[in-house]
Amino acid sequence: MFLRFVLLGLHALLWQALPTFAESCDNPAPSGVTHSAIAAAASREHREFGGHVIHQDGTLWKFGTVESASDSLRNPDTGNEEEDRFGRVAWRRVWSYWQALERHAAGEALSRKVLYLPGLLENADSVGRLREIDMRTLLSENQVNDPAIRAALAQAAVRAAINDAAWSAAFIAYVMDAAQLSNQQFRYSAAHAFYIQRAFQAPPDYAFRACDPRTTTPRPGDLLCYSRGTSPLKNFDDWKDAVNDAGFAVASHCDVVIEVDLAANKMDTVGGNVLQSVTRRTLKLDAANRLSRTHHPDASPAPPSQPCAIGKACTRENFNLQYWSVLLQLK
Template sequence: MNMNLSKLPGVIFLALSLSIATVSAATNCRSAAPNIAAGSRLAELADRELREFNGHRIGDDGHILKFGSIESENELLHDVETGVPSGNVSGRFAWRRVWEYWIALGKHVDGEPLHRKLVFVPGLLGNANSSARAREVELSTLLVGIGGDGDADIALREAAVRAALNDSPWSAAFIAYVMNQAGLRREQFQYSATHSDYIKAAFHASDTYAYRACDPVATMPRVGDLLCYSRGNKPLKTYSAWEAAVQDQNFISASHCEVVVDVDVGALKIETIGGNVLQSVARRKLRLNERGVLSRNHSPDAFPPADDNNCLIGKACKRQNFNRQYWSVLLQLK
């Protein structure tokens, strides 16, 4: 019997369509050959950024192994070979390198760098008890008033940019920078200041798009993939939740993605590199299970929630696990 799917009730049609699409996507995710050359290039670029930035390192237990430079500092970038601070690295300072990430995004999204916003509270500088509401001003507007060539205006312009970098999440700009450095065109990658835009594009990927969306609990990660988690008040905890959510034309979701830079099948570990992790570029190690896919032990639902308040005001305090996230979608490099 032939079935006309378009005549099914809307909810049933959507569910059946998603089920068929899920089976097809899962097959592609398992059977597609890896793009070794492109994956290695992306891993190399991300690792170079980590080393030049002097970024953080996070172990597979989610604990910080090394705390490096952060976004707004004027610490020198580091020589990629020697690992020592160097004034000869392009950008010189950590904050200027973050600005470069936004400039790279601006090559694909017009005006994006200057659309950064600064948050301020009228009167707060002079009155610590000011009850005025916080307001925002766009960086482009602020820079108009400080366009002179004198030292004061130059200092104010740099200070304004550094403040805007502090107030703007830049993890998606970091990914954009890596993709731009790798030479990906717009039809290959959806450049955006929001991770969920290019994640959604991977779910509806054309043949020319560089990534396909896969389930991280069913797909072995490969070098060059993007591993993503959902965050915020209503996180998308599973791949199926993403599948349903991206059907909405106006879909947007707080999220974060990192480049897979190493896969150690023998040790059942992978390593990823992402931006704006604790205000820095960071390399983290994550665990795989015996099937070679991401361990469910990284999910916040695997353990009782941490008592952050007790850690703040009490004596008892457990070490925070920065790997405990809803890692719910893997973008597989084609």
């Protein structure tokens, strides 16, 4: 018995002497169940939605279902439309993304706005200014007696709001909710910038860490993000400075990494509200297994200044040319 206690004591001392595994962007923990759950949820959603596909050269390879369509969702295993299940249509699924966000951030769904211009139906040349009204008001004021008309008006309002509101962050919320991430693990928001900012702030319970995609190998379950707008954050260092600014708000977008093929130097991602659909894209990796610089606008030839029809002499639009500047690595 005495010898057993001595051996246990020596084991404890040796364990304490071993170097601890310090996780980092370059040295992450092995992928686990959550990585698979996030990637699987995003991949399944693209298949069910029947969304677009973007080739690795940035061209639109397949045009799929769009946000406000009444197209039936598809069986994710066969790809066939489920026409016998009438409620499973594209626009209603996009509203489900907002409802998933609502479960974690109360008020987000019903605060979506519908844009309108007074008198426009009567006069196509109306010169008034666009106005907006939120979904909460529209639905609460819909007091039509006929239930069929009331339902039609309510659904028309939701479809209009889906058209008028950017829903890519709501899609990410839907995926994270499906993977059962808590509010401590993920900052649910209608704007990508705030859950990106939380990763930079690095609270201990947060599921993601902010990494530089130029120096970090992506894995399924990670989020690959870019900045957009008139003054985009073009690189990781720009983000590190911006997230500490008072009143931080940056126009941005994130895709979910669903597959990484290091042997083929490519990865696949899925994002919501990309060309008004749930869209899968292929991106190239370089020899070091990092995101290829060919997808960076400043490292690629400038697009033609004039529109050009498809032909041998034309350059088609490259939808993969973005300021990909943050990789949210799942811990």
